[in-house]
Amino acid sequence: MPWLAVSATIATPITNNSGLPRGNVMNKQKWSRRAMLGASVGSVAGMLFAEPLRAATIAPSAVTPDLIEAARKEGKISYYAAIQLDVAERLGKLFEEKYPGIAVHVERSGAERIFQRIAQENDSGIHAVDVANSTDVSHYLDWKKKGWLAPYLPDDVVKHFPADQIDPEGLYATACAWFEAIGYNTNLVKPEDAPKSYADLLDPKWRGKIVKGHPSYSGAILTATFVLSRDLGWSYLEKLAQQKVMQVQSAGDPPKKVMLGERAVMADGNDYNLVVFKDQGKPVEVVYATEGSPLIIVPSGVFKTAPNPNAARLFQSFFFSREAQQMLVTEFAHRSFHDEVKPHPGQKPMSEVKMLKSDPAAVEAASEELKAHYAKVFKV
Numbered sequence: 605m606p607w608l609a610v611s612a613t614i615a616t617p618i619t620n621n622s623g624l625p626r627g628n629v630m631n632k633q634k635w636s637r638r639a640m641l642g643a644s645v646g647s648v649a650g651m652l653f654a655e656p657l658r659a660a661t662i663a664p665s666a667v668t669p670d671l672i673e674a675a676r677k678e679g680k681i682s683y684y685a686a687i688q689l690d691v692a693e694r695l696g697k698l699f700e701e702k703y704p705g706i707a708v709h710v711e712r713s714g715a716e717r718i719f720q721r722i723a724q725e726n727d728s729g730i731h732a733v734d735v736a737n738s739t740d741v742s743h744y745l746d747w748k749k750k751g752w753l754a755p756y757l758p759d760d761v762v763k764h765f766p767a768d769q770i771d772p773e774g775l776y777a778t779a780c781a782w783f784e785a786i787g788y789n790t791n792l793v794k795p796e797d798a799p800k801s802y803a804d805l806l807d808p809k810w811r812g813k814i815v816k817g818h819p820s821y822s823g824a825i826l827t828a829t830f831v832l833s834r835d836l837g838w839s840y841l842e843k844l845a846q847q848k849v850m851q852v853q854s855a856g857d858p859p860k861k862v863m864l865g866e867r868a869v870m871a872d873g874n875d876y877n878l879v880v881f882k883d884q885g886k887p888v889e890v891v892y893a894t895e896g897s898p899l900i901i902v903p904s905g906v907f908k909t910a911p912n913p914n915a916a917r918l919f920q921s922f923f924f925s926r927e928a929q930q931m932l933v934t935e936f937a938h939r940s941f942h943d944e945v946k947p948h949p950g951q952k953p954m955s956e957v958k959m960l961k962s963d964p965a966a967v968e969a970a971s972e973e974l975k976a977h978y979a980k981v982f983k984v
Contacts, residue, residue, distance in 0.1 A: 605748075642768040662755045664762040667921050672703065680707045681915040684722065684736035686823055687780070687902060688755035688856050691936050697923050698931060705794035706915050712852055715739040715823025719746075726752065731909035735923075737779055737902050739855070740823030742968035744776050744903050748954035758921040764942045765924070769901070776905035778968045779923050781939040782930050783957060784828040784898040785875040786891040787859060792868040801894040802836060805871055806843050815850040815858045815867035818984065820975045824855040828872050828898040828969035829978055830967050831960045836895065842981055844871060855900075863888050872898075877950050883937075887959035892952065896960040 665671075675681075676745050685692035689712045696708030713721070715738040725732055738744065747753050748771070757774035769778035786800045786805070792813075799805050805814060817825035833841055850867055852858060857874065858873030863881045875897070878890040904923055910916040929945045932938040937948045967974075 664757045664759045666759045675918040676705045678915045679917050682709050682734045683910050684733045684740045685712045686719050714821035719743045729864040733907050734912050737904040739902050741964035745968050754906045756906045756917050758924045760924045769941045776903040778901045779904040781901045783875045784872045786877045787870045789862050790887040797840040812848040813868040814870040814871050815861040817855045819978050821853040822855045824900045827962045831898040831962050846980045879937035892957050896958040899959045
């Protein structure tokens with residue numbers, strides 16, 4: 605299983621040969637002991653989930669006629685999605701085609717907004733979400749501690765996914781992944797002049813020409829910000845902020861701004877958007893920085909108070925099926941951990957990208973302070 609070998613690899617630490625200072629995510633006296641204690645475990649183990657690597661403790665569930673019948677009686681599912689709207693809606697339509705009579709209602713927003721919404725709904729006694737995915741794995745640690753997730757392990761997950769992408773209690777698993785990357789518009793930037801590293805983005809020639817996402821909206825950008833501030837130091841981000849950076853919300857926004865020529869370069873953003881745009885003949889190119897690229901994993905889980913529990917479980921099983929996983933890779937250039945899924949043609953293999961891995965427990969501990977510090981640094 606090639607994915608298992610890839611996902612168990614420890615990311616190579618960044619050295620100082622980029623000319624950038626190393627440092628903790630923020631001031632050591634403020635919270636590094638609290639946040640980085642969690643990070644040390646994940647970094648040493650090289651795992652994407654913070655818990656020990658072991659087999660899940662619940663039995664896998666196959667899709668049965670009884671489950672399909674019960675789901676059809678419920679007739680709908682409420683799906684809270686942090687992946688892009690077009691991706692989530694395509695997934696929903698594919699599910700509806702396979703299981704007529706069950707409507708998928710997509711509620712799409714940034715991961716941090718979804719997290720806030722689910723918390724507010726629970727505080728008000730509202731139970732509206734059936735299944736949710738997030739680009740911030742720390743959300744699942746929070747939901748798990750609160751007992752909000754239902755144990756459900758699709759058969760495909762057990763058979764075809766590496767163990768370190770599965771919660772040991774079967775509460776969630778990684779539905780897809782991608783990298784946060786640098787990118788540029790090929791009409792505005794020559795390949796020989798394009799940035800190859802995060803250090804290159806500090807060149808004065810990029811002043812007023814860079815776009816990036818915001819960690820208070822996007823879980824993917826929050827994760828990327830955590831990783832870069834941990835490995836490159838906040839001094840790097842402080843220097844980047846002096847480059848008159850255009851600030852947008854979603855991790856999907858920087859690639860669009862670059863594709864449209866509104867900015868020449870993006871400092872972060874989803875690599876898959878650029879791959880799809882390039883496939884369409886748009887003037888874009890993706891760059892995997894020499895220092896490494898933040899790896900974003902996107903778990904999915906069923907909620908214990910789901911109003912449509914059977915439809916939720918059926919949708920979760922479909923999400924992890926080879927059919928749905930292949931669609932995510934083929935049509936949207938996402939990365940899948942399903943070992944039967946074929947890679948997107950022409951996309952750089954995951955094994956060839958230097959990964960910068962986060963640690964969910966450390967992100968959970970640092971999240972609010974990180975957002976506040978980022979807003980102060982970038983004045984947004």
